[in-house]
Amino acid sequence: MSDEAQPGYVRVRLDLSYDGSDFHGWAKQAGGRRTVQGEIEDALRTVTRTRDTTYELTVAGRTDAGVHARGQVAHVDLPEELWAGHGEKLLKRLAGRLPKDVRVWALTQAPEGFNARFAALWRRYVYRVGDQPGGVDPLLRNHVLWHDWELDVALMDAAAKSLVGEHDFAAYAKKREGATTIREIFDFGVRRSVDGIVEIEVRADAFCHNQVRSMVGALLFVGDGHRGVEWPRAVLDAGVRDSAVHVVRPHGLTLEEVAYPADELLLERQRQARRVRVRTA
Structure with a gap:
């Protein structure tokens, strides 16, 4: 998992919420089960007209089947030209494409060092x-x-x-x-x-x-x-x-x-979060 978007890509932060009642959790699963990640990635493919490409989401916390979220955060790396061409319109287009039990409230270009999972405090x-x-x-x-x-x-x-x-x-x-x-x-x-x-x-x-x-x-x-x-x-x-x-x-x-730290502390927070903790006593 990269700390940064690759050259030619822009890291985009998504703030979202969902009613987990009819989802088999956040993460995509084999067998076509309905998940939050799957719905959002499908919607992104549709609204950006990139049917043959999946832009994979990284989430702050993978919720289980039936668990809800009011303040979930994820990120996705999009090609620079795609973000430049669609960025201002993506939020409204997603609102029209997503099912009513999941909403994306904000799409913003993430600061350097942002990772929805590892930079979270x-x-x-x-x-x-x-x-x-x-x-x-x-x-x-x-x-x-x-x-x-x-x-x-x-x-x-x-x-x-x-x-x-x-x-x-x-x-x-x-x-x-x-x-x-x-x-x-x-x-x-x-x-x-x-x-x-x-x-x-x-x-x-x-x-x-x-x-x-x-x-x-x-x-x-x-x-x-x-x-x-x-x-x-x-x-x-x-x-x-x-x-x-x-x-x-x-x-x-x-x-x-x-919650996330100030922008200048994002990379250091990632380094701390990636360290495997062991019992000291």
């Missing part, structure tokens, strides 16, 4: 849960998980705070060959919104596969009284998957925001 997710006895508002059913036990938000918040910091999250992650499970959580908290929805918000440099949904599963057990407030940290310290930790359903999860 952090990603912020929110998982939404409804615990009202009657269930979830039908208008929110694709974005809020119904939990049929009343939740103690204060206990959940205390348990979430115990996971803040840099740790090996192997106990909350689906292991991938050759990938580290060491991550740094900057903020982790739980609140109840004015409409009664429980919002579990976490911000970290990056996340392992299934990490957020696994941590939410542990917090729900604390909130409904099935486990003590110390249990999520005990699971983390054990370092192995606990069969009691459930990976909650994806539809309650939304990628809300991705």
Whole structure:
């Protein structure tokens, strides 16, 4: 993966959002399954009239099937002449071509050193849960998980705070060959919104596969009284998957925001992000 666009190409940043309900995740898959990446790349081919060429997107965070995004970021490298000829019109053309469950809100020429994945400082997710006895508002059913036990938000918040910091999250992650499970959580908290929805918000440099949904599963057990407030940290310290930790359903999860450093720090951030982290203790 290149740090820079190749000669003759322009790196373009895309800011986008999507409802993940009918997508099999972000990344293209064999077998023709519908994905966010596939829809956007198909639309780009159509609006730029380059049917025989696919300009591949690189994304800040690959979301799983059913997960939503409000503040996703991606980049694509386009030929200079194509960007010069189509750039000002691309946004409106994409709006007319893309399906209604995915929108591109901005297309801008990226600064030197920008890489949507490796230059990101952090990603912020929110998982939404409804615990009202009657269930979830039908208008929110694709974005809020119904939990049929009343939740103690204060206990959940205390348990979430115990996971803040840099740790090996192997106990909350689906292991991938050759990938580290060491991550740094900057903020982790739980609140109840004015409409009664429980919002579990976490911000970290990056996340392992299934990490957020696994941590939410542990917090729900604390909130409904099935486990003590110390249990999520005990699971983390054990370092192995606990069969009691459930990976909650994806539809309650939304990628809300991705942050990047100042332009002059983009390359250095890429170098930091590409280093494989190891446990020091």
